[in-house]
Amino acid sequence: MTEIIDGNAVASNIRDELTEAIETLADAGARPGLATVLMGDDPASQTYVNMKQRDCEEVGIESHHVDVDGDAPAEELFDTIADLNDNDDVHGYIVQAPVPDHVDYRDVIRRVDPAKDVDGFHPENVGRLVAGDARFRPCTPHGVQKLLESAGVDTEGKDVTIVGRSDIVGKPLANLLIQKADDGNATVTVCHSRTENLAEKTQRADIVVAAAGVPELVDGSMISEGTVVIDVGVNRVDADTEKGYELVGDVEFESAKEKASAITPVPGGVGPMTRAMLLYNTVKAASLQEDVAVDLP
Numbered sequence: 001m002t003e004i005i006d007g008n009a010v011a012s013n014i015r016d017e018l019t020e021a022i023e024t025l026a027d028a029g030a031r032p033g034l035a036t037v038l039m040g041d042d043p044a045s046q047t048y049v050n051m052k053q054r055d056c057e058e059v060g061i062e063s064h065h066v067d068v069d070g071d072a073p074a075e076e077l078f079d080t081i082a083d084l085n086d087n088d089d090v091h092g093y094i095v096q097a098p099v100p101d102h103v104d105y106r107d108v109i110r111r112v113d114p115a116k117d118v119d120g121f122h123p124e125n126v127g128r129l130v131a132g133d134a135r136f137r138p139c140t141p142h143g144v145q146k147l148l149e150s151a152g153v154d155t156e157g158k159d160v161t162i163v164g165r166s167d168i169v170g171k172p173l174a175n176l177l178i179q180k181a182d183d184g185n186a187t188v189t190v191c192h193s194r195t196e197n198l199a200e201k202t203q204r205a206d207i208v209v210a211a212a213g214v215p216e217l218v219d220g221s222m223i224s225e226g227t228v229v230i231d232v233g234v235n236r237v238d239a240d241t242e243k244g245y246e247l248v249g250d251v252e253f254e255s256a257k258e259k260a261s262a263i264t265p266v267p268g269g270v271g272p273m274t275r276a277m278l279l280y281n282t283v284k285a286a287s288l289q290e291d292v293a294v295d296l297p
């Protein structure tokens with residue numbers, strides 16, 4: 001029987017546990033605050049930002065939001081970042097990616113106060129992660145680790161093939177999984193658009209993580225019997241539905257499910273975990289800045 005790993009359920013448990021930590025902070029007079037910044041009007045980004053704000057309300061995190069016009073010069077976004085760095089009510093914030101083409105996301109990230117960088121994207125935080133001393137694990141990779149743990153999958157000594165080398169998912173996840181840690185100790189192969197014989201690399205893996213942003217790139221023929229399949233893709237594909245699209249993962253679910261021992265669905269797999277781990281990082285940021293110890297899940 002293939003286990004369908006329920007990301008909504010795992011994320012809900014994490015939110016419940018975070019609520020206790022948030023109460024501890026509130027008792028000490030420190031309400032955690034998260035800000036989201038959205039430049040432009042990308043519909044998917046708007047959805048994610050709205051969901052992040054709703055999540056904050058649910059657990060008792062104060063949420064702030066700043067919209068920046070998509071045609072505005074980059075300096076307007078940089079001014080917003082400077083304001084957030086100075087705002088003591090905001091313990092953490094994120095600039096939703098992607099940003100418009102005339103803005104270099106790396107210039108954006110470098111301006112974020114590393115102590116408030118709850119995405120974990122600032123070079124200082126990337127360096128700490130690579131050095132095995134992460135302050136903030138990036139939300140999606142951390143969510144993937146939590147999903148594997150929830151399914152009882154031990155990564156120690158396992159062959160993991162990650163399809164995708166993005167700064168947000170592929171690279172940080174590879175770095176986390178190779179670390180000498182309970183949720184690491186894996187042997188990791190990172191594949192990308194120039195990889196030859198992709199199927200060969202996915203077929204030899206115990207765990208496949210698909211994070212390429214290509215709808216249904218990985219199908220059942222590319223995985224072996226008993227593989228754990230984690231689908232990070234959330235692609236909007238035109239369809240005759242009320243919304244005009246449907247959400248499709250990077251994995252062809254039906255054929256992969258036939259072979260996998262466990263698999264995440266889309267929607268309801270990694271996506272909700274990305275949001276839950278953002279709350280986690282915000283609580284951690286508040287705990288560090290306010291010097292109040294909390295138990296994190």
Ligand SMILES: Nc1nc2c(c(=O)[nH]1)N[C@@H](CN(C=O)c1ccc(C(=O)N[C@@H](CCC(=O)O)C(=O)O)cc1)CN2
Pocket residue numbers: 047048051094095096097098119139140168234247266267268269270271272274275
């Ligand atoms: N600053 C950041 N930008 C982006 C990140 C990030 O971690 N930080 N990651 C992705 C998108 N992402 C986070 O913002 C994200 C993706 C998916 C979901 C999610 O909840 N998906 C749901 C379906 C939602 C829907 O109905 O469309 C699911 O999969 O069940 C949340 C966040 C890029 N940008």
